[in-house]
Amino acid sequence: MSTDPFVLEVNGRSHEVTDAHPGESLLRVLRERLGLAGSKNACEEGECGSCTVLVDGQTVCSCLVLASTAAGRQITTIEGVAGDDGLSHVQEAFVDAGAVQCGFCTPGLIVSTGSLLESDPDPSDLAVREAISGNLCRCTGYGRVLEAVHLAATRLGGST
Amino acid sequence: MTHLATSRRTAAPRIGEDAPRPDGVPKVAGTFAFSSDLHHDRMLWGGTLRSPHASARIRSLDISAAVAVTGVHAVLTHEDVPGSPNYGLEHRDQPVLAADVVRYEGEPVAIVAADNPEAVRMAIDAIAVDYEPLEPLVDPDLAERADPIHPDGNLVRRINLVHGDQGVRGEVQVEGIYEVGMQDQAFLGPESGMAVPAEDGGIDLYVATQWLHSDRDQVADCLGLDTARVRLTLSGVGGAFGAREDLSLHVHLCMLALHTRRPVKMVYSREESFHGHVHRHPARMWFRHHADRDGTIVRVESRLVLDGGAYASSSGAVIANATCFAVGPYRVPSAHIDGAVVRTNNPPCGAMRGFGAVQTCFAHEAQMDRLADALEMDPVELRLHNALAPGDELLTGQTITGTAPVAEVIRTCADHPSGASMAVDPMELPGGAGRTADPEHVVRGEAFALGFKNLLFSEGFDDSSEASCRLADGVATITSACAEVGQGFVTLAQQITREVLGVDGVVLLPASTDGIGSAGSTSASRQTWMSGGAIQEACGQVRVQLLDRLAFEHGVDAADLVVADGRVVSMAGGLEVDLAEATAEPIEASVVFRHAPTLPLDGNGQGDAHVSFAFSAHRAIVDVDVELGLVKVVELTTSQDVGRVLNPLQTVGQLEGGAAQGVGLAVMEEVLVQDGRIRNASFTDYLVPTALDMPPVEIAALIEQAEPGAPFGAKGIGEPPSISSTAAVAAAIRDATGLDLPRVPVRPTDIVFPEGAA
Numbered sequence: 001m002s003t004d005p006f007v008l009e010v011n012g013r014s015h016e017v018t019d020a021h022p023g024e025s026l027l028r029v030l031r032e033r034l035g036l037a038g039s040k041n042a043c044e045e046g047e048c049g050s051c052t053v054l055v056d057g058q059t060v061c062s063c064l065v066l067a068s069t070a071a072g073r074q075i076t077t078i079e080g081v082a083g084d085d086g087l088s089h090v091q092e093a094f095v096d097a098g099a100v101q102c103g104f105c106t107p108g109l110i111v112s113t114g115s116l117l118e119s120d121p122d123p124s125d126l127a128v129r130e131a132i133s134g135n136l137c138r139c140t141g142y143g144r145v146l147e148a149v150h151l152a153a154t155r156l157g158g159s160t
Numbered sequence: 161m162t163h164l165a166t167s168r169r170t171a172a173p174r175i176g177e178d179a180p181r182p183d184g185v186p187k188v189a190g191t192f193a194f195s196s197d198l199h200h201d202r203m204l205w206g207g208t209l210r211s212p213h214a215s216a217r218i219r220s221l222d223i224s225a226a227v228a229v230t231g232v233h234a235v236l237t238h239e240d241v242p243g244s245p246n247y248g249l250e251h252r253d254q255p256v257l258a259a260d261v262v263r264y265e266g267e268p269v270a271i272v273a274a275d276n277p278e279a280v281r282m283a284i285d286a287i288a289v290d291y292e293p294l295e296p297l298v299d300p301d302l303a304e305r306a307d308p309i310h311p312d313g314n315l316v317r318r319i320n321l322v323h324g325d326q327g328v329r330g331e332v333q334v335e336g337i338y339e340v341g342m343q344d345q346a347f348l349g350p351e352s353g354m355a356v357p358a359e360d361g362g363i364d365l366y367v368a369t370q371w372l373h374s375d376r377d378q379v380a381d382c383l384g385l386d387t388a389r390v391r392l393t394l395s396g397v398g399g400a401f402g403a404r405e406d407l408s409l410h411v412h413l414c415m416l417a418l419h420t421r422r423p424v425k426m427v428y429s430r431e432e433s434f435h436g437h438v439h440r441h442p443a444r445m446w447f448r449h450h451a452d453r454d455g456t457i458v459r460v461e462s463r464l465v466l467d468g469g470a471y472a473s474s475s476g477a478v479i480a481n482a483t484c485f486a487v488g489p490y491r492v493p494s495a496h497i498d499g500a501v502v503r504t505n506n507p508p509c510g511a512m513r514g515f516g517a518v519q520t521c522f523a524h525e526a527q528m529d530r531l532a533d534a535l536e537m538d539p540v541e542l543r544l545h546n547a548l549a550p551g552d553e554l555l556t557g558q559t560i561t562g563t564a565p566v567a568e569v570i571r572t573c574a575d576h577p578s579g580a581s582m583a584v585d586p587m588e589l590p591g592g593a594g595r596t597a598d599p600e601h602v603v604r605g606e607a608f609a610l611g612f613k614n615l616l617f618s619e620g621f622d623d624s625s626e627a628s629c630r631l632a633d634g635v636a637t638i639t640s641a642c643a644e645v646g647q648g649f650v651t652l653a654q655q656i657t658r659e660v661l662g663v664d665g666v667v668l669l670p671a672s673t674d675g676i677g678s679a680g681s682t683s684a685s686r687q688t689w690m691s692g693g694a695i696q697e698a699c700g701q702v703r704v705q706l707l708d709r710l711a712f713e714h715g716v717d718a719a720d721l722v723v724a725d726g727r728v729v730s731m732a733g734g735l736e737v738d739l740a741e742a743t744a745e746p747i748e749a750s751v752v753f754r755h756a757p758t759l760p761l762d763g764n765g766q767g768d769a770h771v772s773f774a775f776s777a778h779r780a781i782v783d784v785d786v787e788l789g790l791v792k793v794v795e796l797t798t799s800q801d802v803g804r805v806l807n808p809l810q811t812v813g814q815l816e817g818g819a820a821q822g823v824g825l826a827v828m829e830e831v832l833v834q835d836g837r838i839r840n841a842s843f844t845d846y847l848v849p850t851a852l853d854m855p856p857v858e859i860a861a862l863i864e865q866a867e868p869g870a871p872f873g874a875k876g877i878g879e880p881p882s883i884s885s886t887a888a889v890a891a892a893i894r895d896a897t898g899l900d901l902p903r904v905p906v907r908p909t910d911i912v913f914p915e916g917a918a
Contacts, residue, residue: 021278037197038190042348042398043430047843050348078190087188095184098809101817102646103187103194104348104398110188126585129851130593136843138348138399139646141820142851144813 006071011080027051029067038078049135052108078107093152101139172664178809194396195368196352206426207280209270211262214296214505214836225286231279243384254471263470266435273416296505296836300467303502314503317476319483321765324494328459330450334530338523339903341830343440349398351408352427355417362389368397373678382411394671400645402511403437434841438510441466443519459494466501473510475501481516488524489612490546505836514882517613525609525887540574557766563865573777573799576860580795590790601787605896609887614770616686626677627694628750634740635665642679642691648810660699662723685876693871694753701749775801776880778888784896789908797858803867803875818881826889
């Protein structure tokens with residue numbers, strides 16, 4: 001049993017989804033039907049944030065969103081974060097600050113960080129901790145992640 | 161001591177510099193392929209039927225309805241295992257698929273391959289298993305007297321360590337019983353992989369693991385195939401921490417792929433992952449410390465019981481560590497440690513970061529604080545007074561011949577000024593974002609803990625590592641089967657190669673079992689030393705060949721030549737050759753690297769069983785809401801014995817990340833097992849520290865004393881941060897509350913109802 005076809009707008013491109021089952025999450029459709037495997041699948045119940053994407057500018061756990069309900073909305077995944085001219089400031093800062101170890105949480109953290117810095121360009125430590133508290137990381141203990149967020153904030157501030 | 165500010169940053173960083181990870185860019189771009197991201201156009205999906213019972217007899221198993229589900233290509237049971245029915249790291253005691261009995265909840269019973277995950281689920285539901293549930297053995301203290309739940313018996317291993325004069329008694333004695341709950345590694349990347357049948361009747365398995373060659377040997381055994389026809393390639397690993405040292409879905413995937421002649425992919429759900437890998441052993445520990453009035457420890461007695469769960473995994477090595485390091489890094493001339501690990505119908509336990517030393521550190525550090533209390537002595541002074549030093553004897557009778565900067569680790573950590581202020585924002589109080597804390601009920605505590613463990617494998621195990629280096633056209637290509645699991649070996653491999661060969665271009669080939677021997681396990685803090693050592697030696701041999709060749713060609717003395725910045729120059733002047741030109745004809749070398757041999761423990765737990773040791777200290781500051789029983793870890797300060805810092809950035813990352821897992825065990829992480837069944841197999845119910853739970857980790861000092869035999873003098877650094885951190889946090893909660901708190905994780909009820917009313 002499949003749902004009626006629907007169209008997802010992902011990273012500025014339209015994708016027709018023709019063969020999804022009714023219960024499929026946005027995460028499943030992104031990963032398995034659209035070939036966008038950058039969003040990760042660590043808990044699939046909205047606890048770990050590895051699947052974080054933007055839907056109409058809001059961070060959501062794509063594992064908790066029914067794919068068909070995201071039709072007509074603007075979806076941004078980790079694959080859409082880098083521009084044509086290369087990595088974003090946030091992505092570069094994660095590499096430079098040593099915030100990446102196994103890297104499984106990294107795509108979700110980068111999407112969450114980008115969203116934070118949009119609304120708060122110079123966040124305090126506590127604001128960063130709160131903003132990323134929905135993104136579990138098992139490798140870093142978050143120390144280098146905090147460094148990366150502040151480094152990205154500095155560089156973004158410097159570039160405007 | 162190294163200060164991070166002294167580190168250099170250059171285009172092609174070498175040893176001691178902040179090299180960025182070579183896999184960093186694909187990981188931040190979302191293009192790095194983890195084992196759950198694999199795809200093949202012809203692939204099927206695999207799934208596993210697991211036992212709902214902790215202990216049961218299987219009366220019958222009927223797969224006919226499952227086979228009939230649309231889209232199903234295979235339903236396989238124990239009868240379909242082509243080779244050895246069992247696998248295991250130390251003992252081949254664990255069935256690939258259960259035959260007549262199941263011994264833990266979640267034990268695999270049947271496997272399915274189908275066109276899509278929905279058909280897999282329907283087929284699993286359609287398999288009819290008639291179980292006769294049995295009373296599970298769940299109390300490890302009863303295991304040795306209970307009927308055996310496995311043909312190998314219920315005692316996996318006992319080490320009765322007897323050291324020194326057994327008649328010694330101390331003027332002051334303190335005694336305690338301690339308990340550590342079951343911790344999960346909780347790596348984020350679920351067990352997953354893909355098996356692809358090969359033309360030659362063999363199989364290619366792409367999987368996330370810690371030890372490709374051990375997996376390969378076990379898989380080949382179970383498939384009844386020659387190892388040459390079983391090829392494993394490391395797929396992107398989303399964390400490991402010990403949980404990927406054992407097989408999980410490996411044989412299942414290969415069986416399904418060989419049976420269907422199609423590639424098969426499998427990804428565990430989080431719930432399945434909790435059942436699909438081993439956990440940290442829960443421990444019950446009794447200790448009695450004897451000391452003289454001046455604080456000199458004269459004897460320690462202890463009994464340790466670790467719950468190994470249904471199958472052996474690496475339990476034998478875990479109890480050896482727990483026993484050998486039971487008293488911590490202190491001089492103890494007389495000891496009797498009775499360490500046992502037993503089989504029960506609880507979830508199987510095995511490797512996790514710290515590997516036996518975590519459990520006993522929690523206990524021995526609580527004992528040290530108790531002893532300090534009894535002696536009315538400063539707890540840090542008591543530790544310094546008894547601290548191990550080079551030349552001292554361990555409980556095993558082994559003399560420490562390498563570095564052991566224990567006093568330096570203690571002093572630098574204890575003397576480091578604290579930056580902790582009182583909480584201002586309610587979010588910083590215990591209870592955090594829930595904003596439940598009343599500041600009037602919040603008390604602060606501070607405490608100190610010290611720990612150590614062995615590096616590399618012990619007890620005579622030859623955990624060698626092979627690596628090869630090929631220098632061609634000025635670019636070095638390194639081959640090693642070392643599993644990169646996030647720790648940053650790929651970075652170090654490049655740094656080491658650049659350092660030895662003076663090249664910028666370094667290519668690290670994918671880790672696989674094809675064309676190279678074992679690198680050993682990515683565990684026991686051993687890969688920097690072992691595979692790093694193999695790469696250092698292989699590159700060193702290439703360098704010698706290169707210089708000999710140029711010396712011969714140009715009629716100069718090889719000893720006069722140096723390689724630097726992509727050129728070979730003679731120190732006397734006159735010769736300067738571009739490295740790319742000099743290696744148009746490639747140079748290769750391959751090395752099997754071994755550490756100094758060790759010996760098995762004898763019947764009294766005595767012997768030179770270990771290669772090297774690493775030490776760490778943590779000081780914790782906590783705030784406790786005594787009304788609600790909630791804890792906020794405010795600050796952690798640490799010093800660690802690291803040998804030499806090879807990459808400052810990655811070193812800090814290991815110390816911070818390891819401490820986070822220690823904080824988790826101290827205050828929130830526990831696999832709750834009731835009647836042998838896991839009650840919280842999800843990230844909703846098994847709590848992992850978030851960014852709001854973790855305090856800043858202050859690194860007071862990285863003690864650099866080059867360790868003999870280690871490449872560049874560097875010790876492994878991954879495990880110590882997880883050892884002393886838990887003990888420090890628990891002790892700080894004791895300091896804040898005045899409670900005994902003999903168990904971790906410390907639960908709210910332990911604080912609010914300390915008499916066990918919970």
